[in-house]
Amino acid sequence: MIPNDALHDLRTFLGERLSTGKSDLSLHGRSETWHAEMPPDAVAYPKDTAEVARIVQICAAHGVPVIGWGVGSSLEGHASAPRGGVTVDFRHMDAVLEVRPEDMLVRVQPGLTREGLNTALRATGLMFPVDPGANATLGGMAATRASGTTAVRYGTMRDQVRGLEVVLPDGRIIRTGSLAAKSSAGYDLTGLFVGSEGTLGLITELTLRLHGQPEAVSAAICAFPDTAAAIDTVILATQMGLRPARIEFVDAATAAILNAHDGGDFTEAPHLLMEFHGSDTGVAEEAARFGEVAAEAGGSGYAWATRPEDRNRLWSMRHRAYHTILASRPGSTAVVTDVCVPISRMGEAIDHAAADIADSGLPGPILGHVGDGNYHAILLVDRASPEELSAAKGLSDRMVAHALDLGGTATGEHGVGLGKLHFMEREHGAGWDVMGAIKRAIDPDGIMNPGKLIRQN
Structure with a gap:
């Protein structure tokens, strides 16, 4: 619990922007995935850097943990509060301070x-x-x-x-x-x-x-007889100098779920989804060349489109895929894998994971960013079944172990948080101790987001 003196000091300058309401605390203790709810003791809503510094100073004086919060979209329990403390919610600090278009x-x-x-940048010709x-x-x-x-x-x-x-x-x-x-x-x-x-x-x-902002954008889709053919297409296209802005993979199970629950019209086979950015001529040439590479690898049904509504429909479906997959099994939560491997080993990694998932009996559609060797298995588990959760965590751990054997990493983009902490020593060896030394040098009292990322004392 936060000492009363600390609460008093925080309320003195934050007023109603310090919340200890049960619903607010619960919201700030949740994760998008399987992690248990771990709420803070209070939530602060600063309006500027000076207020953030004052919050941290008060918390430091009383040994109170401090956790940052954006919108709560992280997947590995990054913003949960296993030791209580104050969550700093940055919703009021959301301004564009300066645009320097020449730079x-x-x-x-x-x-x-x-x-x-990106909405604020529309008139500048620039994008993030x-x-x-x-x-x-x-x-x-x-x-x-x-x-x-x-x-x-x-x-x-x-x-x-x-x-x-x-x-x-x-x-x-x-x-x-x-x-x-x-x-x-x-x-x-x-x-x-x-x-x-x-x-x-x-x-x-x-x-x-x-x-x-690119002058022209086109999107393309292509089905493949198996995962290996799709990955071979990506490798060959990259070696030829083709540079799509996006190269996404969805397996047959994901395609079937998107068809059934989000109005997709995929054949039930592995697919690549691509997007090309550049000039009108450059985009057309790159899309056509990619189609030729895909055909040589056994791809079929290659089609590309430039109309914004067609492109937006494809990518909005891809972005909704996680929640669509969750909805395909009502009452479920998910253990989401996030391994990244050398692209030359990606086909092997995905096939290895798919075989393990099939043996487990759990639903586990696979999709990912094959252009940089990153894939996700969405392992669906019944919220009320500890046995299913344990099985899914075992599956995830085996995928990570295999990725590390291939020279990869436990997390390509989701981060460590709580969920990947137990793999840090295997991945980094003595380097993990160096991270801990940096942590202790900067945060000797361990108040900043404790329980995450580094070895715990």
């Missing part, structure tokens, strides 16, 4: 969502490309080093963050990075905080790279 940069507050940023599917906040995306469907062309959050403003565990405010395109000045503190999952400080401002 192709923008400064934003952390509570702004990626869709909100990282698309994890969920309309996540930019602060949360930086904290988890998110990526998504467009990473194959534009990169992940690691590639877009030029600089940060961060409130440290003692309440100090620092700035990392600069407006320059490059720097050799000291440690890369920006890179340190991107992906730190709120364990080192709270991000209160971001300077982000922007990209030009």
Whole structure:
């Protein structure tokens, strides 16, 4: 519990923007997946960096945990509060602070969502490309080093963050990075905080790279006889220099669910979904060449379209896929895998996972970002069945172990949180201890998002 003195100090300047209501606490203790609800003791709603710093200073003085919150779209329990404390909700810090079109940069507050940023950029001819599917906040995306469907062309959050403003565990405010395109000045503190999952400080401002809105966009879809043919197509197309903005994979089970529950018209076979960005001529040529590569690998039904309504329908269906899959088994929750492997081993990894899922008897559709070797199995479990949850977690662990054997990682984009903590030592070895040393140096009292990412004392 939070000491009464700390609650009094927080209420003194936050007033009604400090909540201890049961429904508010419950909301801020939930996860999008199987993780149990772990609510904080209070939720603070700051309006600026100075208020964030004051919140952290009060919490530090009383040894109270501090957890950052965007919109709660993370999948590994990142924003839960296993030790109670204060959740800092950034919904009131959602402004575009400055657009610098000549530098192709923008400064934003952390509570702004990626869709909100792109809406604000419409008249500039620029866009922010990282698309994890969920309309996540930019602060949360930086904290988890998110990526998504467009990473194959534009990169992940690691590639877009030029600089940060961060409130440290003692309440100090620092700035990392600069407006320059490059720097050799000291440690890369920006890179340190991107992906730190709120364990080192709270991000209160971001300077982000922007990209030009493409002149033309087309989307394409193609069915394949098996997973290997689809992955071979991606590898060959990449080797030929083709650079789709998106290359997504859905297996036959996912195709069947999208048909039954979201109005899809897929053949029940593995598919690639692509999107091409560029000039009118360049997009047409790239789409045609990709179709030729797909046909040589046994692909069929290759079709591409440029009408916005057709493209939007395809990608909105893809973005809804997680919730559509959940709805296909009423009353279920999901254990969501997030392994990433060298693309040369992706077909092997997916086939290995599919065979294990089939043997388990659990529903487990597979989809993912094959352009960069990242796939997800959505393992559906009955909320009321501890046995099914245990079986699904075992499946997930075996997928991670196999990915690590192939030279991959436990998480390509969702982050560690609580769910992947037990694989950190195997993946990083002594490097995990180095992460712990950094944590202790910056946050010696361990108040920032405790229980996540690093080895626990």
